[in-house]
Amino acid sequence: MTEIETKRSCTDILPLLAFLASWGLLAFIQITAQNNGADPNKIIYGVNAKGQICGVTEGVKDKPLAAFPYVDFSLSNPTSNWHHLVVCVKDCSVTNGSDMTTANQFSTLYNSSKFLSYCLPVPASDVSISVSGNLNSQIATGFETAAKAITDINTSQDVIFGSAALAFLFIFFWLVALRKCAKTMVYLLLFCIAGGGMMLSQLFLEWAKDMEVKQAAAESMGDVQYLRWAGYLFMALTTIFLLVVFFLRTQIDIAIEVTRESAKALLDMKWLAVFPLLPAILVILYLVLWVFIGLNMYSLTTTVSEPTLNASRTYGLTWLAKNPLQVNSINSNIPANITRYQIDTSLQWASVFHLFHMFWVTQFFFYLGFLIFAGAAADWYFTKTDAEGHKRRGHETAELSHFPVQHSFCRTIRYHLGTVATTSAIIATVKTVRALVLYLERQTKGEPPNKLQQALFCMLHCYLKCVECCLDKINKNALVWTAVYGDGFCVSCCSSFALVWRNLFRVAALHTVSVIIFFMGKCSVGLCVGGLVALFLMHVDPFKTTLSSPLAPALVSFALAYVISGLFFIMLDSIIDTIFLCFLIDSEVNSKGQMMATPALQKLVGKYSKRSHDMAHEWKSHRHDRPHDGVDDFHPDADGHGQEMNRLHDHD
Numbered sequence: 079m080t081e082i083e084t085k086r087s088c089t090d091i092l093p094l095l096a097f098l099a100s101w102g103l104l105a106f107i108q109i110t111a112q113n114n115g116a117d118p119n120k121i122i123y124g125v126n127a128k129g130q131i132c133g134v135t136e137g138v139k140d141k142p143l144a145a146f147p148y149v150d151f152s153l154s155n156p157t158s159n160w161h162h163l164v165v166c167v168k169d170c171s172v173t174n175g176s177d178m179t180t181a182n183q184f185s186t187l188y189n190s191s192k193f194l195s196y197c198l199p200v201p202a203s204d205v206s207i208s209v210s211g212n213l214n215s216q217i218a219t220g221f222e223t224a225a226k227a228i229t230d231i232n233t234s235q236d237v238i239f240g241s242a243a244l245a246f247l248f249i250f251f252w253l254v255a256l257r258k259c260a261k262t263m264v265y266l267l268l269f270c271i272a273g274g275g276m277m278l279s280q281l282f283l284e285w286a287k288d289m290e291v292k293q294a295a296a297e298s299m300g301d302v303q304y305l306r307w308a309g310y311l312f313m314a315l316t317t318i319f320l321l322v323v324f325f326l327r328t329q330i331d332i333a334i335e336v337t338r339e340s341a342k343a344l345l346d347m348k349w350l351a352v353f354p355l356l357p358a359i360l361v362i363l364y365l366v367l368w369v370f371i372g373l374n375m376y377s378l379t380t381t382v383s384e385p386t387l388n389a390s391r392t393y394g395l396t397w398l399a400k401n402p403l404q405v406n407s408i409n410s411n412i413p414a415n416i417t418r419y420q421i422d423t424s425l426q427w428a429s430v431f432h433l434f435h436m437f438w439v440t441q442f443f444f445y446l447g448f449l450i451f452a453g454a455a456a457d458w459y460f461t462k463t464d465a466e467g468h469k470r471r472g473h474e475t476a477e478l479s480h481f482p483v484q485h486s487f488c489r490t491i492r493y494h495l496g497t498v499a500t501t502s503a504i505i506a507t508v509k510t511v512r513a514l515v516l517y518l519e520r521q522t523k524g525e526p527p528n529k530l531q532q533a534l535f536c537m538l539h540c541y542l543k544c545v546e547c548c549l550d551k552i553n554k555n556a557l558v559w560t561a562v563y564g565d566g567f568c569v570s571c572c573s574s575f576a577l578v579w580r581n582l583f584r585v586a587a588l589h590t591v592s593v594i595i596f597f598m599g600k601c602s603v604g605l606c607v608g609g610l611v612a613l614f615l616m617h618v619d620p621f622k623t624t625l626s627s628p629l630a631p632a633l634v635s636f637a638l639a640y641v642i643s644g645l646f647f648i649m650l651d652s653i654i655d656t657i658f659l660c661f662l663i664d665s666e667v668n669s670k671g672q673m674m675a676t677p678a679l680q681k682l683v684g685k686y687s688k689r690s691h692d693m694a695h696e697w698k699s700h701r702h703d704r705p706h707d708g709v710d711d712f713h714p715d716a717d718g719h720g721q722e723m724n725r726l727h728d729h730d
Contacts, residue, residue: 086493088494108371111378122195125164126138126166141166143169143195173189234631241607264330264591282312283305286303326586329583329586335678346469347455349481350451434506441502445502451486451656452656454485457482460562515538554655557570558574603643604637608635661679
C-alpha cells in the first residue's frame with residue numbers, strides 16, 4: 079500500500095439523511111413557535127406584574143430596563159423566587175432611591191448594575207463583617223490589591239494582546255525542537271519524574287528518622303510510621319515506573335518517532351494550523367441560530383392571572399403579603415392581580431430535541447474538522463519522499479497534493495459526511511443522557527441532600543463520562559480508518575478497534591509520550607511568554623513607571639499563552655492519532671523495507687514485525703467464518719509479509 083484509497087463511494091447515507099431531517103424538524107419547531115405567537119422579547123426584556131414587556135409594550139416603552147422590586151440578599155430562604163417579579167424602570171439608579179417618585183416600588187433599596195436589559199443587584203460596598211481578628215482590614219487590603227491588578231491589566235492590555243502572537247511564535251519553535259530532539263526531551267522528563275520520586279521517598283524517610291529521634295520518649299509513634307510508609311510507597315511507585323519505562327522502551331521510542339513525524343507533517347502542511355478556524359466559525363454561527371430558536375421556543379407562553387397574595391406565595395415574596403388589601407393604594411405597579419407568563423407545554427417535547435440537536439451539530443463540526451485533518455495527515459504519511467527527504471508534491475499517483483488540506487476537505491464533503499453524522503450522533507446521545515441525568519439529580523435533590531442519592535448520581539455521572547470518552551476515542555480511530563480506506567462507520571469502527579487491540583502497548587506508550595510532550599509544551603510556552611512580558615513591562619517606558627507591579631499582566635499573559643498552546647496541542651493530538659494509526663496499518667500491510675514509515679520507525683518495528691504479522695494471522699484464522707468487518711483485508715503472503723486484497727489498489 080503506497081497511498082490511501084482513491085476509489086470511494088458515499089458512506090452511511092441513512093445517518094446523513096437523518097441529520098438533514100433534524101434540520102427540517104428544527105425549522106418546523108421555529109415556524110410553529112412563531113405562528114403561535116412566540117415573542118423573544120419576553121425573555122430578552124423583563125415582563126412586569128401587568129404582563130407588559132419593558133421597553134416594548136405601550137405604556138412602558140420609555141422604561142426599557144427591568145428591575146427586581148424585592149431582593150433577598152440573605153441565605154435564609156434559598157428557594158425564594160424573588161427574581162420572577164420585575165418592574166420596568168428608565169434607569170438602574172432607581173433601585174437605590176435616586177428617584178423618590180418610584181422608590182415605593184421596591185421593598186428594599188439596593189445598588190444595581192445594568193446587564194443587557196436587566197438591573198442586576200449588587201451587594202452594598204459598606205457591608206461590614208463582624209468576626210474576631212483583623213479580617214476587615216485584610217479584606218480591604220485584598221480589594222485594594224485587586225483594584226491595582228485590574229488597573230495594571232487595563233494599562234498593559236496592548237502588551238497582553240501582543241503576547242498572543244508571541245505564543246504562536248514559541249509554538250512554532252516548540253514544533254521545530256520537537257522535530258529535532260523529541261527523544262532527548264521525553265527521556266529527560268521521564269528521568270526527572272523518576273528522580274523526583276526517589277527524592278520524595280528519601281525526604282519522607284529522613285523526616286521519619288528525625289521525628290523518631292525527637293519522639294523517642296513519646297508513647298505514640300503513629301506519625302513516624304505514616305511518614306515511613308509514605309517513603310516506601312514513593313520508592314515502590316518510582317521503581318515500578320522505571321521498570322515500565324525499561325520494558326516499554328521500544329514502544330516509547332516508536333511513540334516518540336510518531337510524534338516527531340506528526341510535528342513534521344504539521345510544519346509541511348501549514349494550512350492545518352489555520353483550518354480549525356472554519357469549524358469554530360461554523361459552531362459559533364450555529365449557536366447563534368440555536369439560541370434564537372430557543373428564545374422563540376421558550377417564549378411561546380400562555381397568560382396566567384392570579385391574586386397578588388397567591389402570587390406572593392408562588393414567588394416567595396413575603397413583602398407583598400404584608401398588606402394584601404392595600405396593594406393597589408401602595409403601588410399601582412403591583413396590582414391586586416399579577417399577570418405572568420407560563421411556558422406553553424405544546425412544544426415541551428421539543429426542548430429535549432433542541433438540546434440533542436445542539437450536541438449533534440457541534441460534535442458534527444468537530445468530527446468534520448477531525449476527519450479533514452486525518453485525511454490530510456494520511457495523505458502525507460502514505461506519500462513517498464524524494465532524495466532530500468521531502469514528500470513528493472504533484473498530481474500523480476503516490477504524490478502529495480500541493481493543497482492537501484483542501485483536497486481532504488473536498489473528499490470528506492463528497493463521500494463521508496454520513497460517517498461524520500453517525501459518530502457525532504453517538505456522542506450527542508450520550509451527552510443528552512448526561513444532561514437529563516443532571517436535570518433529574520437537581521429536581522430530586524432534597525434538603526438536606528440524601529447521601530446515598532448523591533453517591534449514586536456521582537457514580538452514574540462518572541460512568542457516563544467514561545462511556546463518552548471511550549466512544550470518542552473509538553469514533554476518532556474509526557474516522558482515521560475512513561480517511562485511509564473510505565469504509566463506512568461499522569467497518570471502520572470494528573477494523574480500527576481490532577488494530578488498536580493488537581497494539582495496546584504501543585497505544586499506552588503513545589499516550590504517555592503525548593501527555594509528557596503536551597504538558598511540557600503548554601508550560602514552557604506559557605512560562606516563556608509570561609516571563610518575557612514581565613521583563614518587558616519592568617524595563618520599558620511607560621510601563622515601568624506607571625504599573626504598580628508587572629505580576630498581574632504577566633499572569634494573564636501566561637494564562638492566555640497556556641490556553642492558545644492547549645488548543646494548538648489538541649490539533650497536534652489529532653494529527654498524532656492519525657499518523658499513529660497509519661503507522662499501525664503500514665506495519666501490518668507493508669513488509670519491512672516497503673513501509674512508508676521513516677527509516678528510524680522501520681528500524682524500531684523491524685525487530686517485532688514478524689511477530690506482529692504472526693499474531694495478526696493467528697487472530698484472523700479464528701475469524702474466517704465471521705462477517706466481514708474490514709480487518710480481513712489483510713492477508714499474509716507466502717513470505718509472511720502482509721498485502722492487501724484486490725479491493726484495494728495495487729500501487730505497490
